[in-house]
Amino acid sequence: MVFNKENVDYSLYLVTDSSMLPDGTTLYSQVKAGLENGVTLVQLREKDIETKDFIREAVEVQKLCQSFNVPLIINDRIDVALAIGADGVHVGQDDMPIPMVRKLVGPDMIIGWSVGFRHEVETLAEWGPDMVDYIGVGTIFPTLTKKNPKKAPMGPQGAIEVLNALEDNKAHWCRTVAIGGLHPVNIERVLYQCVSSNGQRALDGISVVSDIMAAPDAAAATKNLRHLLDNPSYKFVNLGLKSETVSSETYREVVGQVTRNRPLVQHMTNKVHQNFGANVTLAVGSSPIMSEVKEEVHELARIPHAALLLNTGSVAPLDVLREAITAYNKEKRPIVFDPVGYSATEARRLLNDTLLSHGQFTCIKGNTSEILSLAKLTTEKMKGVDAFTGQLDKVMVAQATRVVAYTYKTVAVCTGEYDFVADGTFGGRYYLSCGLGISAKDIPCVAIHNGSIPIMGDITASGCSLGSTIACCVGGVAPESNLFDAVVTAVVLYKTAGKLASTRCQGNGSFNVQLLDALYQLFHENCPATWSTSLERLS
Numbered sequence: 001m002v003f004n005k006e007n008v009d010y011s012l013y014l015v016t017d018s019s020m021l022p023d024g025t026t027l028y029s030q031v032k033a034g035l036e037n038g039v040t041l042v043q044l045r046e047k048d049i050e051t052k053d054f055i056r057e058a059v060e061v062q063k064l065c066q067s068f069n070v071p072l073i074i075n076d077r078i079d080v081a082l083a084i085g086a087d088g089v090h091v092g093q094d095d096m097p098i099p100m101v102r103k104l105v106g107p108d109m110i111i112g113w114s115v116g117f118r119h120e121v122e123t124l125a126e127w128g129p130d131m132v133d134y135i136g137v138g139t140i141f142p143t144l145t146k147k148n149p150k151k152a153p154m155g156p157q158g159a160i161e162v163l164n165a166l167e168d169n170k171a172h173w174c175r176t177v178a179i180g181g182l183h184p185v186n187i188e189r190v191l192y193q194c195v196s197s198n199g200q201r202a203l204d205g206i207s208v209v210s211d212i213m214a215a216p217d218a219a220a221a222t223k224n225l226r227h228l229l230d231n232p233s234y235k236f237v238n239l240g241l242k243s244e245t246v247s248s249e250t251y252r253e254v255v256g257q258v259t260r261n262r263p264l265v266q267h268m269t270n271k272v273h274q275n276f277g278a279n280v281t282l283a284v285g286s287s288p289i290m291s292e293v294k295e296e297v298h299e300l301a302r303i304p305h306a307a308l309l310l311n312t313g314s315v316a317p318l319d320v321l322r323e324a325i326t327a328y329n330k331e332k333r334p335i336v337f338d339p340v341g342y343s344a345t346e347a348r349r350l351l352n353d354t355l356l357s358h359g360q361f362t363c364i365k366g367n368t369s370e371i372l373s374l375a376k377l378t379t380e381k382m383k384g385v386d387a388f389t390g391q392l393d394k395v396m397v398a399q400a401t402r403v404v405a406y407t408y409k410t411v412a413v414c415t416g417e418y419d420f421v422a423d424g425t426f427g428g429r430y431y432l433s434c435g436l437g438i439s440a441k442d443i444p445c446v447a448i449h450n451g452s453i454p455i456m457g458d459i460t461a462s463g464c465s466l467g468s469t470i471a472c473c474v475g476g477v478a479p480e481s482n483l484f485d486a487v488v489t490a491v492v493l494y495k496t497a498g499k500l501a502s503t504r505c506q507g508n509g510s511f512n513v514q515l516l517d518a519l520y521q522l523f524h525e526n527c528p529a530t531w532s533t534s535l536e537r538l539s
């Protein structure tokens with residue numbers, strides 16, 4: 001055995017599949033191209049093959065791996081691994097129990113295990129450091145290589161749960177590779193999002209099958225994957241430089257850019273909100289388009305300064321919503337996500353979770369019920385789309401906002417008498433293995449307040465329209481601007497407009513009209529009448 005198990009590089013783990021080789025290539029030639037261009041670990045996986053042929057192939061691949069100083073792992077066949085003296089074995093949940101595998105292969109061989117759930121991590125932790133060396137965390141996304149998947153795809157949030165379980169159970173020895181449906185379009189996002197909540201652990205690597213095995217040019221494909229791992233900065237949208245203080249200068253700058261650039265804000269939103277949202281968008285100097293048409297999302301996303309408001313209050317078909325997320329992520333244009341009624345019903349939770357795992361969001365905005373349940377700080381069901389009505393602890397709501405920002409690596413907004421805005425974007429940086437170092441409770445968060453304005457909660461879709469306003473601001477600012485500043489500006493101006501409107505209205509009918517007028521005034525005159533809205537930086 002040439003390898004010290006502690007020093008294995010898990011960053012780019014190639015799992016073979018000889019059923020998908022393009023014409024003119026062989027398993028050997030594809031693995032070789034991978035090794036020449038940055039694959040750090042190889043797993044031989046052959047499902048329908050005679051033992052004699054498997055051994056012959058394994059010996060050939062083993063020689064190849066040895067010449068690159070890369071460990072070879074054998075899938076499932078412990079006998080084959082022992083027979084050829086492979087560097088490790090990988091087993092699934094339905095294969096031989098791990099303690100028996102360890103007994104057979106001895107202390108030095110690498111053992112990998114497929115893991116998808118917290119309880120499996122707990123078992124592994126109980127066994128201690130001498131059993132499992134690494135886990136394949138998955139399946140992350142749907143994949144064609146698993147014909148009959150037993151588990152639903154877990155998404156990045158499921159992988160975060162597994163990382164959290166490793167931290168909670170102090171399984172520090174155990175390395176992790178994400179597996180399942182990982183491709184260049186989503187790898188950066190997965191690496192960026194998948195950090196344990198304490199900030200101490202990120203994925204150690206990713207595992208790919210088809211991107212190399214089925215590639216007509218496996219060398220170029222591997223180089224491309226290697227590039228994503230070696231340049232860990234996810235430019236999902238322009239993140240800009242963080243300004244040290246958000247001030248009325250910042251607000252004026254953002255408003256000036258929005259009204260000059262007049263962003264097109266595509267709304268996929270509920271029927272209740274559509275008309276008011278379009279008027280709010282116009283009031284803040286932007287152009288609304290209400291469209292739920294799959295065929296045009298890509299074209300719209302390519303328009304300079306386009307932004308998407310995705311509000312799940314009443315919904316377009318799932319495939320339309322997913323295509324929209326794909327389009328705006330591809331064009332690196334911002335998406336504001338409003339998970340309306342997130343915990344009202346199981347169906348809503350599932351729909352929102354499905355969408356949240358499908359892409360990267362610039363901002364996630366919700367009311368107190370939505371944010372507390374997204375942060376898993378309450379299990380109480382929402383009453384429809386209403387905000388939480390009980391007594392709320394400011395510290396807890398701020399923490400929930402931070403957890404949501406951190407988990408989804410986004411700017412999170414929680415509305416109410418106090419609006420909280422937390423920045424979990426980390427400038428798009430990500431790290432393999434070691435995490436970000438800081439946890440959710442340490443990320444920047446501000447509280448925005450202008451006294452109690454209960455009438456703001458007494459008109460329908462006022463939260464949804466804050467979503468429109470945020471989308472206008474993140475869409476309208478120049479590429480070098482900071483998104484957190486743009487979101488904070490939207491929230492501050494919206495609160496200011498609410499305050500002005502509340503002093504000018506006679507009831508919730510005229511409040512609607514006054515809110516539009518006040519927004520119009522603030523954005524068009526860009527000389528805010530009253531900056532009584534306060535912004536407090538939380539420690």
Ligand SMILES: Nc1ncnc2c1ncn2[C@@H]1O[C@H](COP(=O)(O)OP(=O)(O)OP(=O)(O)O)[C@@H](O)[C@H]1O
Pocket residue numbers: 340366367368385386387415416417418419451452453454456457459460461462463464465466494495498
């Ligand atoms: N008591 C309050 N005092 C001050 N501002 C409030 C108050 N309640 C709500 N707001 C403001 O009203 C807007 C909507 O917040 P709310 O939490 O009611 O959203 P929501 O429940 O998502 O609304 P909807 O679902 O009707 O669109 C936010 O801008 C928020 O700051």
Ligand SMILES: Cc1ncsc1CCO
Pocket residue numbers: 270272273313314340385460461464
């Ligand atoms: C009332 C209502 N129902 C679904 S969405 C919506 C708008 C406020 O969220």
Ligand SMILES: [Mg+2]
Pocket residue numbers: 338340341366367385463464
């Ligand atoms: Mg809402």
